[in-house]
Amino acid sequence: MLNVKNLHAKVEDKHILKGIELNVKPGEVHAIMGPNGSGKSTFANVLAGRDSYTVTEGLIEFEGQDMTERAPEERARDGVFLAFQYPVEIPGVNNIYLLKAALNAKRKQQGLPEVDAFDFLQLVKGKMQELKMDETMLYRDVNTGFSGGEKKRNEMLQMAILEPKLAILDETDSGLDIDALKIVSEGINALRSSERAIVLVTHYQRLLDYVKPDVVHVLSNGKIIKSGGSELAQQLEQSGYSWITDEVA
Amino acid sequence: MSNSDQQLEDILQQDYQHGFVSDVESETIPKGLNEDVVRLISAKKNEPEFLLEWRLKAFRHWLTMTEPNWANVYHPPIDYQDISYYSAPKDKKDGPKSLDEVDPELLATYEKLGIPLKEQEMLAGVAVDAVFDSVSVATTFKDKLAEQGIIFCSFSEAVQEHPELIEQYLGSVVPYTDNFFAALNSAVFSDGSFCYIPKGVRCPMELSTYFRINAASTGQFERTLVVAEPGSYVSYLEGCTAPMRDENQLHAAVVELIALEDAHIKYSTVQNWYPGDKDGKGGIYNFVTKRGDCRGNNSKISWTQVETGSAITWKYPSVILRGDNSVGEFYSVALTNNRQQADTGTKMYHIGKNTRSTIIAKGISAGYSQNSYRGLVKVAKSAEHARNFTQCDSLLMGDKCGAHTFPYIENKNASAQVEHEATTSKISDDQLFYLQQRGIATEDAVSMIVNGFCKQVLKELPMEFAVEAQKLLGISLEGSVG
Numbered sequence: 051m052l053n054v055k056n057l058h059a060k061v062e063d064k065h066i067l068k069g070i071e072l073n074v075k076p077g078e079v080h081a082i083m084g085p086n087g088s089g090k091s092t093f094a095n096v097l098a099g100r101d102s103y104t105v106t107e108g109l110i111e112f113e114g115q116d117m118t119e120r121a122p123e124e125r126a127r128d129g130v131f132l133a134f135q136y137p138v139e140i141p142g143v144n145n146i147y148l149l150k151a152a153l154n155a156k157r158k159q160q161g162l163p164e165v166d167a168f169d170f171l172q173l174v175k176g177k178m179q180e181l182k183m184d185e186t187m188l189y190r191d192v193n194t195g196f197s198g199g200e201k202k203r204n205e206m207l208q209m210a211i212l213e214p215k216l217a218i219l220d221e222t223d224s225g226l227d228i229d230a231l232k233i234v235s236e237g238i239n240a241l242r243s244s245e246r247a248i249v250l251v252t253h254y255q256r257l258l259d260y261v262k263p264d265v266v267h268v269l270s271n272g273k274i275i276k277s278g279g280s281e282l283a284q285q286l287e288q289s290g291y292s293w294i295t296d297e298v299a
Numbered sequence: 300m301s302n303s304d305q306q307l308e309d310i311l312q313q314d315y316q317h318g319f320v321s322d323v324e325s326e327t328i329p330k331g332l333n334e335d336v337v338r339l340i341s342a343k344k345n346e347p348e349f350l351l352e353w354r355l356k357a358f359r360h361w362l363t364m365t366e367p368n369w370a371n372v373y374h375p376p377i378d379y380q381d382i383s384y385y386s387a388p389k390d391k392k393d394g395p396k397s398l399d400e401v402d403p404e405l406l407a408t409y410e411k412l413g414i415p416l417k418e419q420e421m422l423a424g425v426a427v428d429a430v431f432d433s434v435s436v437a438t439t440f441k442d443k444l445a446e447q448g449i450i451f452c453s454f455s456e457a458v459q460e461h462p463e464l465i466e467q468y469l470g471s472v473v474p475y476t477d478n479f480f481a482a483l484n485s486a487v488f489s490d491g492s493f494c495y496i497p498k499g500v501r502c503p504m505e506l507s508t509y510f511r512i513n514a515a516s517t518g519q520f521e522r523t524l525v526v527a528e529p530g531s532y533v534s535y536l537e538g539c540t541a542p543m544r545d546e547n548q549l550h551a552a553v554v555e556l557i558a559l560e561d562a563h564i565k566y567s568t569v570q571n572w573y574p575g576d577k578d579g580k581g582g583i584y585n586f587v588t589k590r591g592d593c594r595g596n597n598s599k600i601s602w603t604q605v606e607t608g609s610a611i612t613w614k615y616p617s618v619i620l621r622g623d624n625s626v627g628e629f630y631s632v633a634l635t636n637n638r639q640q641a642d643t644g645t646k647m648y649h650i651g652k653n654t655r656s657t658i659i660a661k662g663i664s665a666g667y668s669q670n671s672y673r674g675l676v677k678v679a680k681s682a683e684h685a686r687n688f689t690q691c692d693s694l695l696m697g698d699k700c701g702a703h704t705f706p707y708i709e710n711k712n713a714s715a716q717v718e719h720e721a722t723t724s725k726i727s728d729d730q731l732f733y734l735q736q737r738g739i740a741t742e743d744a745v746s747m748i749v750n751g752f753c754k755q756v757l758k759e760l761p762m763e764f765a766v767e768a769q770k771l772l773g774i775s776l777e778g779s780v781g
């Protein structure tokens with residue numbers, strides 16, 4: 051599904067990603083962990099095609115196609131979804147308006163007609179119930195004045211509506227209370243299927259207790275320096291990163 | 300410059316969509332301005348003596364004035380002798396009785412502009428007084444309005460049919476001495492609209508006028524007068540767009556609104572005159588004087604404007620809050636791109652007791668444009684407990700444009716409350732990427748962010764106008780972002 055080969059990327063002349071290799075198959079969940087500033091969010095943004103980041107070497111294949119040069123909106127419509135570490139506020143733009151525009155953009159790509167207004171509302175309300183979100187959030191401006199946890203849940207709502215093939219979740223668990231973490235985890239698990247892949251960027255074992263990863267990677271200084279099973283995450287939780295970073299150095 | 304600034308600029312570089320020239324033959328008098336020209340205009344329109352006298356006084360006063368230079372706009376000197384002050388469509392003499400009699404070419408032109416007169420008649424319930432060049436060519440729904448005593452007609456017609464109303468109210472809000480452009484307009488105004496709502500009548504439909512500039516180097520000097528008798532209500536829409544032109548064209552309109560006791564006038568404008576090409580060549584000089592007078596107690600005047608066109612905009616729709624408890628509102632979106640310059644804002648003159656005013660101004664600057672908000676809140680000694688709230692927000696796209704705010708407050712009454720808030724922000728990379736990541740195309744993302752930014756103002760527009768305005772904001776920024 052996702053095949054990243056020797057990926058190098060820079061932002062404003064700062065070389066951040068230094069040769070990432072990653073292969074994610076349909077149905078898999080991969081966790082990416084690593085120290086602050088190691089390049090996890092950069093990697094997530096590069097996968098989503100953010101153009102302020104320049105790929106200097108290597109390539110990104112999605113479903114067998116090279117998408118390194120594809121525009122972010124095209125990737126999104128192809129089924130790549132990024133849940134942001136810091137979802138941005140967009141004043142004056144209705145949450146439900148954006149949701150609908152996003153869904154219709156994807157449907158258009160698939161040659162489907164615009165979603166029926168009534169069906170759409172039913173769909174959204176159903177998903178909101180699952181995420182235990184208040185319906186009034188729909189009519190508020192996108193993320194504007196939302197609490198940290200509400201923003202993260204709003205990302206999950208968008209994901210649930212868009213049903214991406216590849217979901218990249220950048221620290222969606224950070225800032226969630228214990229109950230919310232459980233709800234969000236259920237949301238992620240609900241999306242798990244043999245046709246989908248999920249990449250979780252996280253600092254904490256707790257999320258991985260709920261959403262069990264197939265593979266855990268450690269990203270450090272722009273490179274994946276270790277990969278393993280879910281036990282690797284537990285090891286990290288106990289011992290931190292230094293034993294691996296030292297090992298590599 | 301960051302990557303996205305570059306993309307931003309690409310989207311901004313889109314040609315004016317309404318640029319084309321219509322072929323209707325015009326009857327134009329030679330260029331130049333003197334007393335004879337003023338007399339000729341008045342004679343062609345078969346005007347009563349008082350009006351000719353008024354024009355002449357205005358003209359003589361104008362000769363003593365100089366063009367204002369305090370606005371934050373720059374243009375080559377205007378040669379007022381190089382302008383033709385009158386032009387009329389050729390078929391004017393017979394006067395079309397219905398749309399079927401209107402020059403088909405003209406109708407086609409409106410069609411291209413997205414102003415389907417015919418459909419409007421059937422669908423929207425909007426009465427249209429379309430001004431083509433200087434003379435009205437189509438007026439609809441008049442009979443229906445007449446049943447309620449509402450007068451809605453071209454200014455020329457009002458001069459013939461209701462000279463007493465014109466004599467009573469013309470120049471009573473904007474005297475010909477007011478400013479250079481108002482004096483010029485008073486001397487040579489060609490046509491415009493007149494609207495009169497009798498006592499206690501709530502006008503059952505939105506009244507609307509579409510203006511266009513056509514004949515080459517013909518200045519447009521529109522005159523609009525709206526009178527709302529006690530307890531009446533009217534919502535008036537004005538929208539305009541113009542064909543592509545290579546020369547600068549002067550547009551100096553005057554709009555006067557009079558709200559008597561308990562009356563409410565809502566005046567909405569979408570302005571999309573030709574802004575010039577991306578290097579700033581051509582485009583309309585839009586020097587407008589708009590003022591409303593809340594003459595009676597408890598009266599209310601609301602100005603809502605969406606300004607996206609013109610090479611230069613010089614415009615300050617104002618309200619004189621004379622009656623006690625009267626209310627003035629100004630909601631504005633001014634968008635400038637490429638080399639456009641806008642200096643716009645409002646003036647609120649608080650005179651009566653408990654008068655209230657609200658100013659919400661949103662400026663969007665892109666390309667190399669300059670966008671200034673200029674506002675004056677003046678509270679007279681007599682204005683006990685007057686209140687004003689002003690909010691001014693600027694949104695910058697790219698790093699070569701300018702946004703400026705010039706708020707002036709003159710408060711002579713200690714019981715008055717005047718509040719001012721201002722923000723400046725850049726369209727953020729984060730917002731753009733967020734929307735793109737949700738599958739929204741860059742241009743649509745920009746349009747969405749900009750419309751969100753303007754929401755407070757757009758929601759004040761009548762529904763069908765709001766939709767048009769939203770599209771316009773998107774179109775005006777197309778080719779500009781990324």
Ligand SMILES: Nc1ncnc2c1ncn2[C@@H]1O[C@H](COP(=O)(O)OP(=O)(O)OP(=O)(O)O)[C@@H](O)[C@H]1O
Nearest residue numbers: 061062064066084085086087088089090091092093
């Ligand atoms: N636009 C930018 N300009 C300059 N430096 C940047 C930019 N974006 C990221 N960086 C730098 O790149 C490095 C990697 O940042 P990134 O956000 O990818 O880290 P991260 O692994 O997600 O960290 P965290 O765990 O704290 O979220 C950091 O040193 C950061 O300061």
Ligand SMILES: [Mg+2]
Nearest residue numbers: 090091092135
């Ligand atoms: Mg991060």
